[in-house]
Amino acid sequence: MSDNVYAVTEVVGSSSQSTDDAIRNAISTAGGKLRNLEWFEVVETRGHIENAKVAHFQVTLKIGFRYEAET
Amino acid sequence: MSDNVYAVTEVVGSSSQSTDDAIRNAISTAGGKLRNLEWFEVVETRGHIENAKVAHFQVTLKIGFRYEAET
Amino acid sequence: MSDNVYAVTEVVGSSSQSTDDAIRNAISTAGGKLRNLEWFEVVETRGHIENAKVAHFQVTLKIGFRYEAET
Amino acid sequence: MSDNVYAVTEVVGSSSQSTDDAIRNAISTAGGKLRNLEWFEVVETRGHIENAKVAHFQVTLKIGFRYEAET
Amino acid sequence: MSDNVYAVTEVVGSSSQSTDDAIRNAISTAGGKLRNLEWFEVVETRGHIENAKVAHFQVTLKIGFRYEAET
Amino acid sequence: MSDNVYAVTEVVGSSSQSTDDAIRNAISTAGGKLRNLEWFEVVETRGHIENAKVAHFQVTLKIGFRYEAET
Amino acid sequence: MSDNVYAVTEVVGSSSQSTDDAIRNAISTAGGKLRNLEWFEVVETRGHIENAKVAHFQVTLKIGFRYEAET
Amino acid sequence: MSDNVYAVTEVVGSSSQSTDDAIRNAISTAGGKLRNLEWFEVVETRGHIENAKVAHFQVTLKIGFRYEAET
Amino acid sequence: MSDNVYAVTEVVGSSSQSTDDAIRNAISTAGGKLRNLEWFEVVETRGHIENAKVAHFQVTLKIGFRYEAET
Amino acid sequence: MSDNVYAVTEVVGSSSQSTDDAIRNAISTAGGKLRNLEWFEVVETRGHIENAKVAHFQVTLKIGFRYEAET
Amino acid sequence: MSDNVYAVTEVVGSSSQSTDDAIRNAISTAGGKLRNLEWFEVVETRGHIENAKVAHFQVTLKIGFRYEAET
Amino acid sequence: MSDNVYAVTEVVGSSSQSTDDAIRNAISTAGGKLRNLEWFEVVETRGHIENAKVAHFQVTLKIGFRYEAET
Known part of the structure; x- marks a missing residue:
């Protein structure tokens, strides 16, 4: 590294x-x-519910990338 | 909302x-x-082990619902 | 117990x-x-990325075992 | 108390x-x-945004009450 | 379980x-x-003081119970 | 979503x-x-003090936006 | 500084x-x-309730001051 | 209050x-x-061990008092 | 030390x-x-309940020991 | 500010x-x-080990900058 | 102790x-x-930046002292 | 990996x-x-003080190693 x-x-x-x-x-x-x-690192796992079922899972991630890639 | x-x-x-x-x-x-x-929001993920295998996954959730539904 | x-x-x-x-x-x-x-209890969920895809999921666990088993 | x-x-x-x-x-x-x-105790302060303005503030509270009141 | x-x-x-x-x-x-x-799991331990002595210990618990029991 | x-x-x-x-x-x-x-979600609330008065409140937010909007 | x-x-x-x-x-x-x-930095926001209304907001702050001022 | x-x-x-x-x-x-x-509120519970026994329990507390009392 | x-x-x-x-x-x-x-340091205090009574207290500790002792 | x-x-x-x-x-x-x-604020200090020596220290920072600077 | x-x-x-x-x-x-x-225990490590260089490191400590020393 | x-x-x-x-x-x-x-990952930085000087820095680390190495 x-x-x-x-x-x-x-x-x-x-x-x-x-x-x-x-x-x-x-x-x-x-x-x-x-x-x-x-x-990546998982920060939070949430989701929306419709009719007592999971409508969508939502996962918040931190994603690391080499800084040069940002330009 | x-x-x-x-x-x-x-x-x-x-x-x-x-x-x-x-x-x-x-x-x-x-x-x-x-x-x-x-x-919903995942608070904790745990589980029981039997014979060096996962017997059960246990996931603790916070679940939000409209307050009126409580009656 | x-x-x-x-x-x-x-x-x-x-x-x-x-x-x-x-x-x-x-x-x-x-x-x-x-x-x-x-x-077991999940402490952290991370992973490596290659070519904008998950190469490996990595999950850190705490695992509990009866103390006598350690010898 | x-x-x-x-x-x-x-x-x-x-x-x-x-x-x-x-x-x-x-x-x-x-x-x-x-x-x-x-x-009460404030656990989290969030909100929704519409047109780059706060549409709603949402505050999550823990509220304590005497247990007898639950019946 | x-x-x-x-x-x-x-x-x-x-x-x-x-x-x-x-x-x-x-x-x-x-x-x-x-x-x-x-x-149960202890979340917080607090208390009230009177005349420089502990008047009451207050312990906040999370208590788990089988869901069927709620009705 | x-x-x-x-x-x-x-x-x-x-x-x-x-x-x-x-x-x-x-x-x-x-x-x-x-x-x-x-x-948005409030991460931290701080501020500067001058002459024993609040000179500025400073609130740190996480703001979520649809990813397509970033380009 | x-x-x-x-x-x-x-x-x-x-x-x-x-x-x-x-x-x-x-x-x-x-x-x-x-x-x-x-x-200052807000550590906790709580309050007392009377008759289902906020009687008092209570905010716990950390306040920083130049050390020389303590004497 | x-x-x-x-x-x-x-x-x-x-x-x-x-x-x-x-x-x-x-x-x-x-x-x-x-x-x-x-x-008071318990912040941390620790202790010293001697000869595989608890020599001392050490409990860290936050203690609140009316500000006027400080003078 | x-x-x-x-x-x-x-x-x-x-x-x-x-x-x-x-x-x-x-x-x-x-x-x-x-x-x-x-x-030692207390990490978590939990327990099992039977018949609405504490059956067992369970306390998770971190215990520190001089590294040489591990052999 | x-x-x-x-x-x-x-x-x-x-x-x-x-x-x-x-x-x-x-x-x-x-x-x-x-x-x-x-x-800046230090969020995490980690590192890689090679041959039982620190190969690299890695420090994760949050860095604050005036928003105008982003364009 | x-x-x-x-x-x-x-x-x-x-x-x-x-x-x-x-x-x-x-x-x-x-x-x-x-x-x-x-x-002492390090609580937070921050700092000020000037011209893209660290102007000052700031470290927040908790410092413990025998209570008798406070008088 | x-x-x-x-x-x-x-x-x-x-x-x-x-x-x-x-x-x-x-x-x-x-x-x-x-x-x-x-x-490795730094978990805590503490130390002992003697005569108002740092006698020892103490840093708690988590150290990861390939599991096979444990035997």
């Missing part, structure tokens, strides 16, 4: 299928805008 | 299958007693 | 498939070394 | 006017259902 | 004698209203 | 008038740069 | 009017005893 | 007998220096 | 009598396996 | 030399992209 | 050189006013 | 010189007992 510098961005992904899919959606969308994504 | 008031109840769901199922079980059971469930 | 004493060990499991699999891998590996595992 | 027992309920109030009004709305609504409310 | 669902309620017990008594008072009172109490 | 992805940015608003005004200033300024702001 | 040293004291202000007034009361009273108050 | 202002001081009591005694010792000693002590 | 190194282990003690006894049981059992125990 | 608005960004600096150098590297790199950096 | 009672005070030290120096400055200044300082 | 499993151990290093040295001492000592140490 030498003396690299990384930035951390916070992203919320959602999915009607699973918490893991919500994570994957968040990372995939972030990857369309930021290069060199390296790691 | 105008000036509505919501209550938050804490529920623990369990499942031998997955953490997502434990969430769904908790919400489904709560929905049998409370109306107008609107959102 | 009478007056038993338990120890808690912290383990990180990883899986390219799902967070639940990461939990199962951690417990299965710990079970190869420690007897009488009884419960 | 002798040896009384208290219960704590979690309520979310909202207001388009102010955070203090959101607190007052939560307590007033809770007071329509529970007797002997004694104290 | 099969796929049971549990609810968690928050209760504050007090005692002029000891923190353990405050815990016992909270559980005993809750047991008069809710069936199938299964576990 | 379908499978949308949201970003979360952290902003500090200040006001000599009130904590609510500090929140409104933060959101109004953020709205000049980011589109589709949807929610 | 050169190499100054600051002390932090914890104070609880109350007000029947608003949370902001409770903050101002705490700072004003502290300013009667301590010199060179420089900043 | 009208518009009173309170200060909070942090004190560590110890006892070779019990955690409750450590609390009582802390309050009793603080009461020899500060007037109008009103409440 | 010179430049010693310490390890910290997490242990859960239980007792049907009191929280202090649960602490003592945890330390006594740990002392049968590890040498040079020096301090 | 008048009614200015600030943004907060999260950055991870690394250094093989020291934690302070990791902080300085993070700030220096951030300063190449953002103007008007004003303060 | 017999049945001694300790007080804990919160102090912020600053240094343009290093975080360790900020700690040392805080303790040295506190030692000019309070006797029998025994331990 | 494939599907490896890691263990996390908690260690306290001390040094009369600096916080960074305390980290290095902890890792070096742990490396004498455990193989394949991979990362």
Whole structure:
């Protein structure tokens, strides 16, 4: 990792299928805008309920990426 | 959301299958007693182990519902 | 549970498939070394990203086991 | 306070006017259902945004009341 | 624990004698209203002081009970 | 909310008038740069003191917005 | 700020009017005893309820002041 | 509580007998220096071990007192 | 304490009598396996309930010991 | 500080030399992209180990800057 | 440690050189006013930035001292 | 990282010189007992004071290592 510098961005992904899919959606969308994504950390898991069923899982992630990728 | 008031109840769901199922079980059971469930938030994920395998996932949720539903 | 004493060990499991699999891998590996595992608690969920996809989910667990099993 | 027992309920109030009004709305609504409310504690302050303005403040409270009042 | 669902309620017990008594008072009172109490967790330990002495210990508990017991 | 992805940015608003005004200033300024702001959450409330009076309230917010708005 | 040293004291202000007034009361009273108050941070917001209305808001602050002012 | 202002001081009591005694010792000693002590809150419970036995329990408290008492 | 190194282990003690006894049981059992125990810190206090009474107090401790003792 | 608005960004600096150098590297790199950096706060201190030695210290910072600087 | 009672005070030290120096400055200044300082704990590490460089490190400490020393 | 499993151990290093040295001492000592140490995380920074000077810095670390190394 030498003396690299990384930035951390916070992203919320959602999915009607699973918490893991919500994570994957968040990372995939972030990857369309930021290069060199390296790691993530789950900050919060929430969701919306409709008719007493999970309508969407929402997972908030911190995503780390090499700082140079931000330009 | 105008000036509505919501209550938050804490529920623990369990499942031998997955953490997502434990969430769904908790919400489904709560929905049998409370109306107008609107959102949930995962507070804690635990479980029991038997023979070095997950016997049950247990997920503690906060579940929000419109206060009027409590009567 | 009478007056038993338990120890808690912290383990990180990883899986390219799902967070639940990461939990199962951690417990299965710990079970190869420690007897009488009884419960777990998720402490942190993280992961590595490659090419804007989840390469590995990593879940940190606390695992409780009856203290006698440590010898 | 002798040896009384208290219960704590979690309520979310909202207001388009102010955070203090959101607190007052939560307590007033809770007071329509529970007797002997004694104290509150702010757990979280959030809100919705529309057109780059605060549409509603939402304040989550823990409200304590004498346990006898629950029947 | 099969796929049971549990609810968690928050209760504050007090005692002029000891923190353990405050815990016992909270559980005993809750047991008069809710069936199938299964576990508790201490959330906070506080108290009132009079004449530089502890007048009452107050212990806030989360108490878990099988959800069916709520009806 | 379908499978949308949201970003979360952290902003500090200040006001000599009130904590609510500090929140409104933060959101109004953020709205000049980011589109589709949807929610906020108060992270911290601080302030500066001059002559034993509040000179400025400073409120740190997390503000969520639909990710598409970032481009 | 050169190499100054600051002390932090914890104070609880109350007000029947608003949370902001409770903050101002705490700072004003502290300013009667301590010199060179420089900043505050809100630690906790609570209050008492009477007749299902807020009787008093109570806000706990950490207040920082230049250490020399303590003598 | 009208518009009173309170200060909070942090004190560590110890006892070779019990955690409750450590609390009582802390309050009793603080009461020899500060007037109008009103409440306490346990922040941390620790202790020293000698020969695999508890040598001393140490309990850290926050103690609140009416601000006027400080002079 | 010179430049010693310490390890910290997490242990859960239980007792049907009191929280202090649960602490003592945890330390006594740990002392049968590890040498040079020096301090403890309470991490969590929980328990099991049977017939609306405390069946067992369970206290989770971190216990520090001189690292050399681990061999 | 008048009614200015600030943004907060999260950055991870690394250094093989020291934690302070990791902080300085993070700030220096951030300063190449953002103007008007004003303060930082350490969120987390971690590092990588190779051959039982610290290979790199990694310090996660929140860095505040005047919002105007973001354009 | 017999049945001694300790007080804990919160102090912020600053240094343009290093975080360790900020700690040392805080303790040295506190030692000019309070006797029998025994331990410290780092609560927060922050700092000011000027021209994209650390102008000052600021470290907030809790400092424990034997209570008798306060008179 | 494939599907490896890691263990996390908690260690306290001390040094009369600096916080960074305390980290290095902890890792070096742990490396004498455990193989394949991979990362660390600072949990707490404390220290002892003698004559109003830092006698020892004490840093508590979590240290992660590949689980196979434990045998």
